[in-house]
Amino acid sequence: MKKFEEKTTKTTPVYDGRIVKLQIDDVTLPNGQVAKREIIKHPGAVAVIAVTAEGKLVLVEQYRKALERSIIEIPAGKLEPGEEPVVTARRELEEETGYGAHSLTFLQAFATSPGFADEVIYLFVAKGLYKIENKADLDEDEFVELLEVSLEEAQTMVVDQRIYDAKTAFAVLWLAANLENNLLA
Incomplete structure (x- = not known):
């Protein structure tokens, strides 16, 4: 349009x-x-909603220089030139969390800051998570801590602004709306 x-x-x-x-x-x-x-x-990015078999949302905490603070986010990363978003999603999930997924389902794409940037994030839902024995290394300038939290804990993190970015807040809202519908099985 x-x-x-x-x-x-x-x-x-x-x-x-x-x-x-x-x-x-x-x-x-x-x-x-x-x-x-x-x-x-911006080349674009992916983000992954990943929930363990125990019903825990997989998150990472990392420092974001632009905000001058650490925030808690869903696994995410930028697209490499010519790379399909699903490939990036699989790589970022593995690198940041040590998890693989039996399937990654595309949920939707959205603009992050359309007033001044063309970045689009492709959001995926990971199903059938499993731990990877020899996971890929993080990027050399990337430092993250893995967290696995309940939906209720994630909702509290949105309220107290430990979750502060739109993609992760959206993921928590989507999970709250869809978890009971068993869309992650």
């Missing part, structure tokens, strides 16, 4: 980093006026 479309007339690259790129777009608005838009280009 392109209702209220803004037509780009010029793109000026500003920064080309390891993860993101920043550009400034000159646009023509629907009313004919012109404006500038600062846009972050």
Whole structure:
């Protein structure tokens, strides 16, 4: 849908980093006026809702420099060039948690910050979790602690803002709505 479309007339690259790129777009608005838009280009990411056979939600705690604090999140990571989201989901689940899954089911995709970034997260539900004996290593600049919590504990973490990011808060809401429907079996 392109209702209220803004037509780009010029793109000026500003920064080309390891993860993101920043550009400034000159646009023509629907009313004919012109404006500038600062846009972050991101390769996209995946996130995984994983629940153990005991009904515990698998989470990781890690420091997020942009927030200057640690937060608790569902396993997630960025897409590598040319990589299918399900492959990234399987890799990130293994690297961050030491779990594999018999199946990964795509749930939905969503924009994280559409006002200034094009990042889309592909959300998966992991079913049939099992521990991996020789799990893949974390990225060299990644430090995480594994947590396995009940739905009630996760809901409390949202309220007290230990869970502070949208993808994980969404995962907790989705789990609360669907756990009793046995969608994780």
